[in-house]
Amino acid sequence: MTRKTARQSRSTAATLFRWLLFMLLGGLAALAVGGYALYRHLEPQLPDVEVLSDIRYQIPMSVYSKDNLLxxxxxxxxxxxxxVPDTPKQMVQAFLAAEDNRFFDHPGVDYQGIARAAVTYLRTGEKRQGGSTITMQVARNFFLSSEKTLTRKVKEIMLAVKIESKLPKESxxxxxxxxxxxxxxAYGVGAAAQVYYGKAVQDLELPEIAMIAGLxxxxxxxxxIVNPERALSRRNYVLNRMRKLGFxxxxxxxxxxxxxxxAKLHIRPVELNAPYIAEMVRNEMYRQYGEDAYTHGYKVYTTIDSKMHALVEKSLRLGLHDYDERHGxxxxxxxxxxxxxxxxxxxxDARLAEMQKIGETVPGLVLGFKEGxxxxxxxxxxxxxLGLNATRWTHRGPKELFKPGDLIRLRKDNDNEWRLSQVPEAEGALVxxxxxxxxxxxLAGGYDFALSTFNRATQAQRQPGSGFKPILYAAALTEGYTPSSVVNDAPIVYADPSQAGGVWRPKNYSGRYYGPTRLRVALAKSRNLVSVRLLKSIGLKKAIAMAEEFGFEPQELPKSMPLALGAGSATPLRMAQAYSVFANxxxxxxxYFxxxxxxxxxxxxxQATPGLACADCVDSGDPKGNLAPRVISPQVHYMMNxxxxxxxxxxxxxxxxxxxRSDVxxxxxxxxxxxxxxxxxxxxGLATVAWIGFDSSKxxxxxxxxxExxxxxxxxxxxxxLKDVPDTGFPVPSGLTTVRVDGSGKNGSNFEVYPAGRQPRNIVPKRSRPVNPGGSSAQDDGGAGGGAKSLESLF
Known part of the structure; x- marks a missing residue:
């Protein structure tokens, strides 16, 4: 090569180098300008990372009993x-090994990692290594969507740098x-440890830590749980990374x-199964807090006593079975x-699993007969x-009842033996x-929440029948009647356009009438005609006012004479509230719950601050505390009790x-x-209400x-x-006097209570005879009373 040719080659190379350098610098400048323009465009769209300093995690609401059972x-x-201080060191190391081993060294974006990922992609055409750091994942999880676009990735990088400038690495x-x-x-390592291993994070072993870190x-x-083979491979990859990094x-x-x-699923166990009251809590919390109720980690402590609740649920179910088995x-x-x-x-097993446990009953399959x-x-x-004892309530033996292949239901009896059963069709509530x-x-609102979520304790508006009479009697005693006041138990007719024939003819359950009757006897025997005349005497207005004082709502109280027999409506919880007046x-x-x-x-x-029923506080005029209002005087209360x-x-x-007991x-x-x-x-101190009926009101x-x-x-x-709870009573308040009177006591005489100075001169005869022969039944309560069905004559 000649010198001239060499000089020309060097000149050409220099020109090419200058051109390439110019292009490179121009490209870098263009990239910088473009990057800056993109930054200026995206920066206003970025959220404020300061909120991470006071972040609220989405945590479920937990509901507990009074004694702290879930x-x-x-x-x-x-x-x-x-x-982080409560997180095991190996847990932190496992995540660093699996996700971002340079976390404590980079400024939020690992440029070395991104470069390695880019080289790998250019060389293989496959995305084998990710460039996302832990900080970038925080940015994405808190602020961005999961869409895979360049714009989102740029935002992720920008947010990661901002986060690192605002928060320490540990945060x-x-x-x-x-x-x-x-x-x-499961969100977060705490939940993952519980869900997969049933442990706290601090109790995890190294293989468990690696499994969680790989997820x-x-x-x-x-x-x-879903793919154990791939999960095991991923766990071992994490362990290998921990070894290579010296962890x-x-x-x-x-x-x-x-x-x-x-690993297996460990769902946090419910320690007290009380779905009706739990649903009441959920509904109230949602009413108060909206969707935040499910995400803010509220811990709601109820008034429910776990032992009492177990008794209520068992008593309701067995009561419904008793009724159900009487009817075949x-x-x-x-x-x-x-x-x-x-x-x-x-x-x-597969077929029985479809039937599931309902209430006290479990499914069973009849295979044949042996040993009688x-x-x-x-x-x-x-x-x-299942022998004869197990089917005795049906009045038939096993061979009369069953055939091989029958799917039946069973439950344990009082001796813990299996007996034939069925899911009751009637429903009930006990509160x-x-x-x-x-x-x-x-509180139990039905036989089984899984069978029906309708809460009869709080939602079933049923007619209270004779259960309303004590409120009427309390109004009468407030108006001057006494327990020995005499009211005539005799036929009565009222004009009522809503009735067939335009009249209402209430009757006693027995169909008999007993003439002049003391109020004490009339209430004990549930004499309907006495209640009707009592309401007529004091007037609807005063009776309704008293009922509202007891907690009834105006719409629950009809403004008509059948109110005397309980023709209004009430839930079992409302009745428990009303009878609390007599109990306190x-x-x-x-x-409240x-x-x-x-x-x-x-x-x-x-913190609930209920009004307290405190006779000593109210009657002495002590203004301290949050006191419940008195609705009947101490004297009326004592007489009613x-x-x-x-x-x-x-x-x-x-x-x-x-x-x-003497205090029931x-x-x-x-x-x-x-x-x-x-x-x-x-x-x-304790009011309890039991109700049984059909949802269809049949x-x-x-x-x-x-x-019965x-x-x-x-x-x-x-x-x-009430085990281990001593008999108690209410003290006699001032302003009352006790007088021996003739009556129907076993010894030929009774004591009666009167407001001081108002004891009567003439006492009702020792025994009042019925107007028509036949005597009275102690169960003179309930049944058809002669009124039209639309009025629901109650007893």
Whole structure:
């Protein structure tokens, strides 16, 4: 090559270099200008990262009993926030190894990682390495969508740099560990540890830590429940990365690598199954807080006593079974399977699983007969033999009732033996209230929430029947009547255009009339005609005013004479509120079921302050405290309590004497055509109401009165609830006097209570004879009273 040619080549090369340098500098300048323009365009669109300094995680609402047992959780996201200081060092190292080992070295964006990912992509055409740092994932999870676009990626990088400039690394890591999704509704490492291993984060072993750390990359693909093989491979990858980075020793690696995978779903167990009251809480919280109720981690503590609730639920269910079994076995509704086609226990298990447990009952499959009974398969390899005792209530033996292949239901009896059963068709409610404060201590709104979510304790507006009479009597005593005031129990007719023939002819349940009758006896025997005349005497206006003082709403009270027989409407909870007046000395308390509410960090944000029924406070004029209003005077209360005690001693609720207590009082109630059966009862300090009926309001059947149907359910609960609770009574208030009078007592005389100075001169005869022969029944309560059906004549 000549010198000239060499010079020309060097000149050409220099020119090319200058041109390339110019192009490169121009490109870089253009890129810088474009980048700056993109930054200026996107920067105003970026959210304020300062909010991360006071972030609120979406945490479900938890509902607890009074004694701190978990009743329910509401909220899609399961989350248990954990601080970095409380997070095991190996957990932090596992995430660094899996996601971002240079986290503590880069400024939010790992340019080395991005370069490696770019080179790998250019060389292979595949995206094998990601360039996202933990900070970038925080930016994406808190502020951005998951769409894969260049604009979103640029925003992610810009936000990551801003976050790093505002927050320390530990805070960013804490945000990440508590925000990231791990599958199965678990957000954050705390929830993941609970969901997959049933442990707190601090109790996890190294293999479990690695498994959790491997999940964020693909919570579905690497899920140990859904895809255990891929999950195990991902776990071991994380362990290998931890070894290479020096986070764990060779020995630790091999031990964890060879450990079996033990993940399984651990749903936080409900410690107290009380779905009706839990749903009441959920509804009230949503009313107060809207959607925030499900995401702000509220911890709601109710007034429910777990032991009392278990008693209420069991008593209601057994009471419904008692009623149901009196009305026969519905064999025509029995389902069957073909045992020739479904031959194996696995087939049988699958079919029984479809039926599920309902209330007290479990499904069973009749396989055949042996040892004088039916061989019934209960599932999971369990069998039982149903003999004659197990079917005695049907008045038929097993061979008369069953065929092989029948799908039946069973439940345990009092001796823990299996017996034939069925899901009751009638429904009921049982609610118990602390009469001094209004706190709902136990509530069951139906046989099984899974069967029907309708809460009959709070939503079923039913006619209270004779259960309303004590409110009417309290109004009468307030107006000057006394327990020995005499009212004529005789036929009466009222003009009423709404009735057939334009008249209303109320009757007693027995169809008999007993002439002049003391109010004490009339209430105990539930004499309807006395109640009607009493209402006529004091007037509708005063009776309704008294009912509203007891807690009834105006729309629940008809402005007509059938009100005397309970023709209004009330829920069991309303009746419990009303009878709390008798159980607490004469005060109206407002039922409530939320005692207090805390935030997820245990900060108290609500505390119930119920009005307290305190006779000493009110009657002495002590203004201290939040006091419930007095609605009947101490004297009227004492007289009413003594009369309601006699309902148990000699009236329509004598079955309750079996409890062996002297302080049990209350009133039965049965509506027209036996559509509702009630017992509204109490002891001082505790009011409990039992109701049984059909949702369709059809008849329970002849003779199914409050005293026969609802009272036994009430007694089953109160017998256990009052164990170790001593008999108590109300002190005699000033202004009353006790006088011996002739009456119907076993010793030929009784004591009666009167307002001082108002004891009568003439006492009612020892025994009043009925107008028509035949005597009276102690169960003179309930049934058809002669009025038209539209008026629901109640007793």
């Amino acid at each position: 009743m329910a959780e509401y909220g899609e996201m399961k989350r248990i926030p954990v601080g 960013i890591l804490e945000l990440y560990l508590n925000k990231i999704y791990f599958g199965h509704h 964020p990359k693909a919570p579905s693909s690497f899920n140990p 764990i020793t060779e020995a630790q690696f091999h031990k964890a690598f060879n450990a079996p995978e033990t 076995y519905r064999s025509k509704k029995t389902q069957r399977i073909d045992l020739k086609q479904l031959k194996s226990p696995a087939d049988w 009974g039916a061989d019934v398969y209960l599932g999971a390899g369990q069998h039982t033999n 118990s209230v602390d009469a001094k404060t209004g706190a709902v201590v136990a 000395g004469g005060f109206r308390v407002e039922p 939320i005692d207090h509410i805390k935030t997820d960090d245990d900060r108290l944000i609500y 003594s009369m309601l005690l006699d309902v148990v001693r000699m009236g329509t609720a004598t079955q309750a004497l079996e409890l062996g 009082a209350g009133k039965t109630g049965t509506t027209n055509e036996y559509r509702d059966a009630w017992f509204n009862g109490y002891v001082p 008849s329970l059947g002849h003779g199914e009165t409050g005293g 149907t609802a009272l036994p359910m009430w007694m089953r609960f109160m017998k256990e609830a």
